[in-house]
Amino acid sequence: MTTTAWRADPYTDALSRGRGRLFLRRDDGWMLPLDVERWCGAPDRADLTVLRRCLGPVLDIGCGPGRLVAALTAQGRTALGIDVSPAAVDRTRRSGGTALCRSVFDPLPGEGTWRTALLIDGNIGIGGDPVALLRRVAELTGGPARIVAETTADDTTDERCEVRVEDADGARGAPFPWARVGARALRRHAAAAGWRQARQWTAGGRVFVELRRR
Template sequence: MTVADATVPVARVFGSALRGHACLLVDEDGIVGLLPTAAWLRDATATDEAILGLCHGPTVDIGCGPGRMAQALALRGRPVLGIDVVPEAVRLGLGRGVAVLLRDVFDQVPGEGRWQTALLADGNIGIGGDPVALLARSREIIAPTGRVVVELAPPGTGVRTRHVCLETHVGRTGPFPWTLVGTDAIVAIAAAAALRVLSEHRYGDRYCAVLENAR
């Protein structure tokens, strides 16, 4: 299939990437780079574990992918549920022995309103291209005393939304919005979603923040 052919569903292209095929990330200006699927398919690293140390109590891993973060939480004895919209990701997560559901975060989530932590790792604050809407939805999923642990882009990134495509040997997706949120923008983005920043953290070249209910 060539780029000129009909676009391919995101779930099919991302699923092929999770089966080990190289996946290009493409935007309006051309190829941005390779999707780092190998990093997501491995076991959790020491840096992943440090980020997971910010998660308290039962945790829902939003956009869990193949389940490395959810698995690491489960190995700590933590109740955890992964949700993802890609069937291959769910299959791989279940293969790790993790509870994973094929579910859109904007659909009903089991235990909604009772989770102590909602995790948005690996840039998943970009899901849907609207970080305010995603954080507001995450606030609905957690308990009133819960928290959102969100991985961020480096300082100076601000808020950058672009339309991107994924491409593997099975073809290219149509463009879909994805947003980067830097550490310099999270206070304002969180406030717009009725959350506030409790703490910010840096682990090597990765940044994250812990958010709590502002009401």
């Protein structure tokens, strides 16, 4: 379901160009802009705060075009990106990163050994069920593992919805489940999945939370 949606032409076309006006759109008309140019660029100052929190081998879940994976690789770090979009995986590889076209719920290399998992650019929403996602990340990580997740700016947001990727001309992809989660809700979902909040910070108008295994 998610794989089909993120392979839709509006998203693929935008990644191929490295730009384009894309949105996540609900059926009631609500739309969330997707920052394709930032995703396809180099890590910005907010991203650098995330990279500094990475410990050991890093798994970037929903890596998109791979700016974080490529940056970690350039530092000599072990990093793997996974994404259900072939265009995203291809762009990650061309930027120097290592990536696989997989869902986080598929079998993955090194299960139980990743020390840091990234859920950036709203990827805590993958699958529309944050608790299920965080439990899956617990299976993928080992030792004193950590998750660095990006939340909504509104601390109280806790929403499940069905969305589509849509471009400025109205071309739409297939519907898929998504979640939007603020820091307060993330703390609650994390506790249900065996994680605890270790740190929260804001950079560049974006909100990040570091979770540690309980």
